[in-house]
Amino acid sequence: MEPVVEIAGVSKLFSGTPVLQDCDLRLEPGRVHGLVGPGGSGKTLILKTLSTLLRPDSGSVILFGTTVDYGDRDGLRALRDRIGVQFQNLALFDFLNVFDNVAFPLVMTPDPPPTDEIDQRVHEALVEVGLPETAHLRLPELSGGMQRRVALARAAISGADLMVFDDPTGGLDPVFSSRIFVLIGELQERTGSTVVLASHDVDRMTRICGRFHVMDQGRRIYSGNIEDGRESEDRRIRTFLTVEA
Amino acid sequence: MTLATGFMALPRNLLRLLGETVVALVLRPPPWRTVVTQMYNVGFRSVVFIAVTLGFLGLITVYQGCIQALKVLPDLSMVGAAFINVMIMEFGPTITALMVATRVGSGIAAELGTMVVTDQVEALEVSNTDPVEYVVAPRFLAVVVMMFVLTIFAILVATLAGMVMADLRFQVNPHTFLTLAYVEWGDVYIGLTKVFLYGVSIPIIAAESGFRASGGSEGVGQSTTRAVVNTLFAVIILDFVVAGAAFIIRMQFE
Numbered sequence: 424m425e426p427v428v429e430i431a432g433v434s435k436l437f438s439g440t441p442v443l444q445d446c447d448l449r450l451e452p453g454r455v456h457g458l459v460g461p462g463g464s465g466k467t468l469i470l471k472t473l474s475t476l477l478r479p480d481s482g483s484v485i486l487f488g489t490t491v492d493y494g495d496r497d498g499l500r501a502l503r504d505r506i507g508v509q510f511q512n513l514a515l516f517d518f519l520n521v522f523d524n525v526a527f528p529l530v531m532t533p534d535p536p537p538t539d540e541i542d543q544r545v546h547e548a549l550v551e552v553g554l555p556e557t558a559h560l561r562l563p564e565l566s567g568g569m570q571r572r573v574a575l576a577r578a579a580i581s582g583a584d585l586m587v588f589d590d591p592t593g594g595l596d597p598v599f600s601s602r603i604f605v606l607i608g609e610l611q612e613r614t615g616s617t618v619v620l621a622s623h624d625v626d627r628m629t630r631i632c633g634r635f636h637v638m639d640q641g642r643r644i645y646s647g648n649i650e651d652g653r654e655s656e657d658r659r660i661r662t663f664l665t666v667e668a
Numbered sequence: 669m670t671l672a673t674g675f676m677a678l679p680r681n682l683l684r685l686l687g688e689t690v691v692a693l694v695l696r697p698p699p700w701r702t703v704v705t706q707m708y709n710v711g712f713r714s715v716v717f718i719a720v721t722l723g724f725l726g727l728i729t730v731y732q733g734c735i736q737a738l739k740v741l742p743d744l745s746m747v748g749a750a751f752i753n754v755m756i757m758e759f760g761p762t763i764t765a766l767m768v769a770t771r772v773g774s775g776i777a778a779e780l781g782t783m784v785v786t787d788q789v790e791a792l793e794v795s796n797t798d799p800v801e802y803v804v805a806p807r808f809l810a811v812v813v814m815m816f817v818l819t820i821f822a823i824l825v826a827t828l829a830g831m832v833m834a835d836l837r838f839q840v841n842p843h844t845f846l847t848l849a850y851v852e853w854g855d856v857y858i859g860l861t862k863v864f865l866y867g868v869s870i871p872i873i874a875a876e877s878g879f880r881a882s883g884g885s886e887g888v889g890q891s892t893t894r895a896v897v898n899t900l901f902a903v904i905i906l907d908f909v910v911a912g913a914a915f916i917i918r919m920q921f922e
Contacts, residue, residue, distance in 0.1 A: 476790045500796045514787035531795045
């Protein structure tokens with residue numbers, strides 16, 4: 424089966440410091456992929472790379488069978504139409520209210536759906552994340568956890584082929600963390616999308632992630648299921664895959 | 669990036685951003701509601717700031733002008749004409765631009781800088797929204813238009829303040845003060861040219877600085893400071909360049 428994402432030999436330097444080193448990653452379609460590793464291991468950077476937001480210094484990125492050409496604006500637009508991202512620090516637009524934030528990916532498409540449909544889909548997305556009464560609120564009126572749920576709704580609303588969640592439960596209480604993971608799992612089942620999520624909450628990730636990828640020092644050091652990883656001879660892989668939240 | 673490399677890259681980055689902004693305005697004009705909102709932020713919210721600054725400038729300039737003029741000859745009949753001429757050609761556009769650069773330029777840089785460090789710009793990009801088109805273009809158009817409005821307003825306020833000072837302190841009749849005797853069309857063109865160039869340069873320099881923000885709140889602070897310093901430099905340098913160019917052109921015709 425052709426992978427949705429195929430990253431090969433990707434390297435990136437920031438101010439002379441290597442942050443991604445000859446990194447590769449392959450994501451098969453239609454499943455939830457978990458990305459784990461210590462802080463600073465390059466999880467966010469690899470997620471930004473596969474979202475076309477980070478241009479590597481070397482290596483290739485192939486999305487949906489198309490090699491990413493960063494100079495081809497139309498090609499990038501076509502790829503980005505198929506990607507939904509929840510950023511680690513949420514990246515909600517503070518000049519818009521909750522409704523407009525969630526509706527943004529729908530409104531900004533070249534062929535936006537009718538207003539009634541946008542209203543309905545935003546309402547449904549907010550109900551799913553447990554925030555049905557917040558549409559009219561400004562972001563400063565929401566708690567950090569509520570803002571994280573709004574970001575989740577925005578990432579998921581377009582039903583993209585590839586959904587990227589960077590630490591979707593950071594700062595959330597355990598009860599709602601579980602609910603978020605369930606929501607992501609249900610979302611994937613309903614849409615059939617490929618989902619990749621980075622988190623430190625390995626315990627809860629095991630409930631929805633069919634495949635894990637372990638990052639360390641800018642490299643992918645493991646891809647496979649959780650059981651094999653936990654029995655790996657590499658102590659780092661065993662450590663990262665057995666860490667509890 | 670070394671300091672020298674950064675300095676050399678600045679004009680190129682500014683020209684590229686200006687080009688992208690103009691192309692975005694021509695090919696995909698922003699919604700008029702967005703532009704009107706930005707014009708309100710740039711213009712209406714600057715009114716008090718500019719009125720107070722230019723009002724006091726008018727009072728002080730006329731007061732000092734009259735004191736100095738009286739040392740030479742006891743005739744203040746042309747003080748108003750000279751003052752209005754200088755206001756149209758020099759102080760009106762330039763002082764207004766310095767005020768707009770301080771208030772609006774810093775605001776644009778801080779807003780964009782915050783969007784950069786909180787990944788909002790990347791969120792726009794992944795939603796296939798060009799940050800230049802969505803954020804910069806409406807602010808650019810608003811500043812260019814409102815610079816003309818604010819400059820006219822500033823000249824009126826300063827002139828009225830100067831007139832009051834001349835009347836109350838030096839007994840110069842308002843009718844005598846309010847004369848355009850020294851104002852030529854060439855002076856008006858010089859003033860308009862300055863206003864246009866200031867209006868173009870302030871939002872572009874501020875936005876470029878905002879886009880270069882990195883890190884956290886400290887990076888936003890640095891980009892805001894850089895925006896204010898660079899826009900103030902730009903206003904002063906443009907003032908000198910236009911005045912110099914006008915002088916050379918006038919020399920050709922005389």
